[in-house]
Amino acid sequence: xxRARYLYQLQELENREEDIRERLAEIGAALGETxxxxxxxxAVENAEKNVRRLTVQQNDLGLQANSLKQxxxxxxxxLYSGSIxxxxxLSEKQxxxxxxxxxxxxxxxxxxxxxxxxxxxxxxxxxxxxRLKAVDxxxxxxxxxxxxxxxxxxARLADVAARKDALLPSIPAGDITMYRRxxxxxxxxxxxxxxxxxxxxxxxxxxxARLARVYQDEFLFCENCERLLLLEEEL
Numbered sequence: 029x030x031r032a033r034y035l036y037q038l039q040e041l042e043n044r045e046e047d048i049r050e051r052l053a054e055i056g057a058a059l060g061e062t063x064x065x066x067x068x069x070x071a072v073e074n075a076e077k078n079v080r081r082l083t084v085q086q087n088d089l090g091l092q093a094n095s096l097k098q099x100x101x102x103x104x105x106x107l108y109s110g111s112i113x114x115x116x117x118l119s120e121k122q123x124x125x126x127x128x129x130x131x132x133x134x135x136x137x138x139x140x141x142x143x144x145x146x147x148x149x150x151x152x153x154x155x156x157x158x159r160l161k162a163v164d165x166x167x168x169x170x171x172x173x174x175x176x177x178x179x180x181x182x183a184r185l186a187d188v189a190a191r192k193d194a195l196l197p198s199i200p201a202g203d204i205t206m207y208r209r210x211x212x213x214x215x216x217x218x219x220x221x222x223x224x225x226x227x228x229x230x231x232x233x234x235x236x237a238r239l240a241r242v243y244q245d246e247f248l249f250c251e252n253c254e255r256l257l258l259l260e261e262e263l
Contacts, residue, residue, distance in 0.1 A: 096132040
């Protein structure tokens with residue numbers, strides 16, 4: 029059963045190799061910027077964009093309010109200068125001043141609302157920046173753990189590769205071909221152990237008469253699942 033034992037050892041090494049490679053792929057996907065980071069960074073960008081928009085809006089409203097204030101002052105000077113004597117013109121000028129005053133009040137209300145909104149937006153930027161800083165700190169710690177794990181897995185993968193390289197020369201080419209065919213067809217389990225008279229590939233009992241042949245034949249296959257069989261005690 030030495031040849032079957034060698035194939036079982038190869039199977040164990042290749043299963044371990046695949047597990048390590050899958051874990052390395054997961055780590056590779058986890059390395060780099062995370063979804064949480066991208067979300068936190070977008071939150072900062074959106075908050076800062078809103079602050080810029082409100083700042084421009086505040087400046088525009090401030091200019092409008094100052095312009096209206098100056099216009100009202102000019103109109104009042106003209107009204108009280110005595111240069112206008114026609115009653116109708118005086119009434120129109122007074123109405124215009126009142127209208128300008130209403131517009132100024134409306135602009136100043138908008139300006140006040142914008143100033144309040146701007147302060148809230150600036151506060152939101154600070155909170156978003158704090159959140160990004162916390163996410164980045166957690167990311168840095170996670171990256172260190174992942175990189176350490178990757179280094180460990182790389183070393184384990186190299187060890188498995190070295191053990192495979194040492195084992196393969198002991199296995200005939202025909203046995204490897206048979207093993208590859210079975211492995212592809214049987215869900216990576218080409219060689220199944222016999223435990224307490226049962227095939228651990230399909231959990232069917234191996235007849236006693238066939239068990240007796242384990243020590244006589246180089247290869248013994250399960251009658252049910254057709255996997256190559258190996259007594260567990262042979263390990």
